[in-house]
Amino acid sequence: MPKWLKTTLKVAAALVGIIIILFIALAVYVNYNKQKVLTMITAELNKNLNGTLTIGSIDPTLFKGFPGVSVELKDVTMKDSRWAEHHHTLLSAKDFEVSVNASALMKGEVVINKVDIIDADIDLFTDSTGYSNTAIFKAKPKVEKDPKEKETSSSTQIKRFTLSKVNFKVDDRHAYKLFKFAINNVSGRMEYPNKGWNADIDLNTMVNSFSFNTKKGSFMKNKLLNGHFDVSYDYDSQVINVAPNKLSIGDDDFNIGAQFNLKAKETPFTINLKVNDILWTSAANLLAANITKSLKMFDLKKPIDVTCDLKGAFGAGGDPSIYVTAKVRDNTLRTQGGVIENCSFNGVFSNNYINGKGLSDENSVIKLYHFNGTYKDIPFTIDTALINNLNTPIATGVFRSRFPVTKLNPVIGDESLRFSKGIVDLKLAYKADIVNFKFTKPYVTGYVDIKNTDVTYLPRNLVFKNNSIALKFTDKDLYINNIRLQNGSSVVNMQGKVSNFLNLYYTNPEKILIVWQITSPEIHLGEFLGFLNSRGGGSSSGGGSSSSGKKVSGAKITHQLNTAFDKGQAELHLRVAKVYYKTFLATDATADILLADNAMKVRNVSLKSAGGSLNLSGLILQGPVNNFAVSTNVNHVNTSAFFASFNNFGLKDFTSNNLQGFLSARVDIKGGIKNTGDLVPKSIKGFAQVDFTEGALIKFAPIKSVGKFAFPFRDLDNITFGDLKARFDINGDKINIAPMQINSSVLNMDVEGVYSLSRGTNIALDIPLRNPKNDSKITDDAERQKKRMRGIVLHILATDGDDGKIKIKWNKNHKKTDGSDSDKKEDDSDKKVEEEQQSGGSTGDYNR
Structure with a gap:
């Protein structure tokens, strides 16, 4: 070494x-x-x-x-x-x-x-x-530093x-903020590069509260956070960046990133979350209570993809900006109004619907883009659906669909209409209140077209074939265009309008008034006798008003629809080329009809029939027996054809076969009519004023009965007469004949009394025996009138017999004139005839 x-x-x-x-x-x-x-x-x-x-x-x-x-x-x-x-x-x-x-x-x-x-x-x-x-922590005093001074520490x-x-x-x-964390463990390592620091942090903590606004509730409440963060800080920008990384929130794994600006006093932040395959309820539960409550009005069966962006400031008051997106594909959506299958859409939630109006529930919105699905097997699309203002939510959107009309049957129920074929094509822009997070009272604009459909109106068992209907909804009114209804041989074309339709539909459906313009080449009234019936089924007869804020369920919709159909009013203006009723035929018919709750008012009826015309107004009140009141003016109709058209008005002895001539009349009657269209016996009351011209009596039994012995050599099978004016007062089965003069080719007579359809007939006939054949040649009316009752006059009484037949006998109580030779002769003649009768002569009888 x-x-x-x-x-x-x-x-x-x-x-x-x-x-x-x-x-x-x-x-x-x-x-x-x-x-x-x-x-x-x-x-x-x-x-x-x-x-x-x-x-x-x-x-x-x-x-x-x-x-x-x-x-x-x-x-x-x-x-x-x-x-x-x-x-x-x-x-x-x-x-x-x-x-x-x-x-x-x-x-x-x-x-x-x-x-x-x-x-x-x-x-x-x-x-x-x-x-x-x-x-x-005391604030450090600001001290100006010498630029030449070097940092010593x-x-x-x-x-x-x-x-x-x-x-x-x-x-x-x-600022109404509350953040509470129960930290199980947080550990980190930090490095210090030249311009800041970096940290690797492992987090395991329970979120007890993450409230940016304590009035609205907490995000991620009672959720466990577990994950790793890569955090960096830059001294110059004073911004903390949290790189996107995996973080478990409860049972779901998110990718989360964030940014915090420490330079600003209020510490603004941005937090970005993304998760794949999370259940809708799990995602909703991560948000504040006020938002969760709104989102829970829906539920999706399968997991979805969700992102959430939060932008706010820790030191500022109010909520952060919240922007949530969701991607839904082939899912099942449950709503308060029902279940939507095969559901796909892109969803967005934001609490900043309109910039500048604040971050609040009032400015919040739920948007559903490219919404597709099927409701009760009916396919539909909505380009964009919006629900805004979560305090008083309003839903809007444009609803489109095309489907077989039979798919409507389970939607509208089995109380009103049943469709058997046809296609529905619709486009409706709707606006609906949401009270207590349940849809109610949707208002719509747009159209509904139904073509080539067969429909049965169930309450009255009416079947319409090969029909078309076009509905157009505006902001206030409903227009019903291009309707073609066919019931049997009847074809009806209709145009209608309902003013203030939707408002009345949800509040007072019984006050709905639909105004119809109706034209037809021909109508057979017998095919519409179902309208005389009382409603079938178990429909309620209540008012049907709906209280604000209550859910409009399928049953509620059906109830309101039935109420609108049955209790609402319809004003009909008819123009019909031909009208048939049994044997009755009318042409060029016009009428104004008001159909109200169990009532039908008929006004301004005008038609041509039997060579003349008829004007009518009246009222029908529906019930177990349909009561009616009719006022009619008849102008110059062919009497025989007219009587035949109305089945002789219930008369048995005086029919269309007995009459010729032209009739003008005014009739005011009331009575009952059965659901089959037949008159209720003994129900008719009123009067008829008759003006009969160019008339003839053909084989009229009462006259022939008298003629057997009184006028054996005169033609009683064809009696012609001039103008005949008469008044008949009708009371049930009794017809009171006001004093009436009949001047004919065979005889003259004065008639007065009561004719009964059952028992009670008591008709007095004063019949001069002289032949009035040449009276028509007398030009002086006064002279002709003076001469008509001269000579022998028979005073006859037609009454009931014991066998139910009318018996003809002498009228012992007839009025006599005083001091007249003719009267004396007539009295002698009467006695002579009466003696002959008592010795064996018969006055005759005939079946009623």
Whole structure:
């Protein structure tokens, strides 16, 4: 060995020995002068504090930190000067170990090899006024430095550190922030390049609270964080960067990165998280309670991909900016309104919907892009769905779909409509309130087209074939266009409008009024007799109003739809080329009809039939018996055809076969009509005023019965007569015939009395025997009227017989005139005829 090397080693050994001796001597000195040293250190440190630092004991650890100087502090506490007011101790550590590099100390540098904090509580507290217990550290006075002056010392450096069983809390009541961590273990190594430092940190801690706003709740509450961080700090920018790395949060593995700016007073930060294959509920549970509550209105069966960006400031009030994305593919989505299968979309949550309006629930939004799925086997797409303002949530979007109309049947239920074929094509822009996170009262604009469909209206068992329907929703109104309905041989084309539709639909569906413009080449009314029926099924007849804030379930929608159909009103304006009802045919028919709850009002009805015209107005009230009231004006109709069209109005003895001529009349009647369209017996009441011209009675049995013995040589099978004016008052099965004069080609007669459809007929007939055949040649009306009742007059009474047939007999109670020869002759004639009858002559009878 060279001599110089031997000498060097000896010097080095001597120096080491001196250092060991000095270190031992220092340790021995400190050990025997603990209290004195502790008092000196505590007093020196307290000079720079606005409060107190206390150390229970200090012990040098000779070889634990060798060759550095290592000490162990027990029961260390730090309290600010206002501790008595708030009782929040900044630091309380049972065991605090520090190891310092001895050689660095000789150079004037403080290099801490290692710091161990065990069983400690760190509480950074800020009260509501903004005062913080970190004010214990006095601010260093600013001293202007000479630019020529060189730095004589460097900043303190820490090489390694560990924290075990440490409760760390930041309680800022001024900014409503609360961060609480139960640190199981944190260990790190640090390096110091020229412009900053780098740290490798292993973390294992429980998050008890991570609240940027205590009013809204905590992120990652009660979640265990476990992972590794690569952290760096740059002195110039004063920015801490956390490189993206794996971090376990609870049971899910995230990739997390962050950045903290220490240069700014409020310490702004950015935290980025990314996770693959996390359940929707697990992701929602990591966010603050107010956001979690909103997101839990949905649930997804399969895991999804999620990212989350948080931007905020630790020293500032309010929430951080939150931006969450989710990627969903072929999943099952559960909502308050039902289950959506085959669901795919890209989702976004942000609490900064409109820049400048703050980071709050009011300015929050959930966006669903390219939303595809099937609801109850109905496929649909939504380009963009939005739910904004989480305090009073509003959902908006554009809903598109095309599908067989039969898929609507399970959606609308089995109480209103049933479709059997056809295609639905729809595009609806909707806006819906969300109360208690349940969709309610959606308002829509757009269109629904249904083509080539067969539909059954179940409550009244009406079937419509080969129909088309086009619905157009505006902001307020509903337009129903291009409707083609076919029921049997009836074809109806309709255009409709409902004003204020959606508002009434959700609040008072029974107040809905739909205005229809209806045209048709032909309608067979018998095919629509189902509207006379009361509703079938078990539909409720309640009002159907919905309270704000309640969920609109499928049953609720069906109930409102049924209420709208059955209780709502419809105003119909009809223009029909041909109308058929049994044997009745009308042309050029127009009508205004109002369909209300169990009622139908008919106004401005005009039609042509039997060579004339008819005007009508009326009312039908539905029930077990459908009550009606009708006011009709008939103008110059062919009497025979008219009677035949209406089945002789229920008369059996006076039918279309007995009449010829033209009828004008005014009829006001009320009564009952069965669901089959037939009149209810004995229900008709009212009157009819008749003006009959160019008339003829063909083989009318009552007249022929009299003529058998009174006018054996006259043509009673074809009796023509001039203008006939009459009034009939109808009361059930009784028809009261007002005094009426009949002037015919066979005979004249005055008629008055009651005709009964059952029993109670009592008709008085005054019939002069003279032949009135030539009376039509008399031009003087007064003379013709004076002559019509001259000569022998038969006073006959038509009444009920015991066998149910009408019997003809003499009217003994007829009125007689005084002092007239003709009257005397008539009386004698009457007696003569009556005597002949009593001696065996018959007045005749006929079946009713």
